[in-house]
Amino acid sequence: MTIRYCIDCRWLLRAQWYQGELLQTFADELGGVLLVPAHGGMFRVFVGDTTVWNRKTDGGFPDIGELKRRVRDLVAPGRSLGHTDAHRGGAVSSPSDEPAR
Numbered sequence: 001m002t003i004r005y006c007i008d009c010r011w012l013l014r015a016q017w018y019q020g021e022l023l024q025t026f027a028d029e030l031g032g033v034l035l036v037p038a039h040g041g042m043f044r045v046f047v048g049d050t051t052v053w054n055r056k057t058d059g060g061f062p063d064i065g066e067l068k069r070r071v072r073d074l075v076a077p078g079r080s081l082g083h084t085d086a087h088r089g090g091a092v093s094s095p096s097d098e099p100a101r
Contacts, residue, residue, distance in 0.1 A: 001030045001071070002046045007037045014061065018045070021064050022071060029075040047074045 001022065005015035012035070019033040030047075043055035045067065052070045053062045062070075065081075072079055 001032070001048075002034045002036055004036045004038045004042050004044045004046070006039055006042050008039055009041055009043075011043055012037075015043070018062075018064070018067065022068070025068055025081070026071060026075055030071075045071075047071060050074060 003015045003018060005011040015035050019035060022030065022033050041056070043053075043061065044051060045053040045062075052074065053067060055061060068081055072081055
């Protein structure tokens with residue numbers, strides 16, 4: 001896996017944070033996340049040759065949950081992301097949010 005980030009924009013810390021989050025979640029599946037300095041406002045995340053996130057076409061930087069879902073769909077499609085999957089598409093109701101019967 002590779003994260004290409006713009007050094008002119010000073011996005012190294014952001015790239016490192018994503019790197020740590022992805023390694024924490026997918027250490028066995030990924031084996032590593034390579035950080036590659038670039039220029040021109042680039043921030044792209046790749047799994048192999050597949051673009052997982054492109055800042056310019058996907059609109060900014062990814063929410064970590066969305067990025068993990070996209071990576072998971074490529075490297076471990078049957079795996080649950082626990083509460084990250086539950087939050088997809090909006091708020092998750094808790095038992096206290098349910099109407100009384």
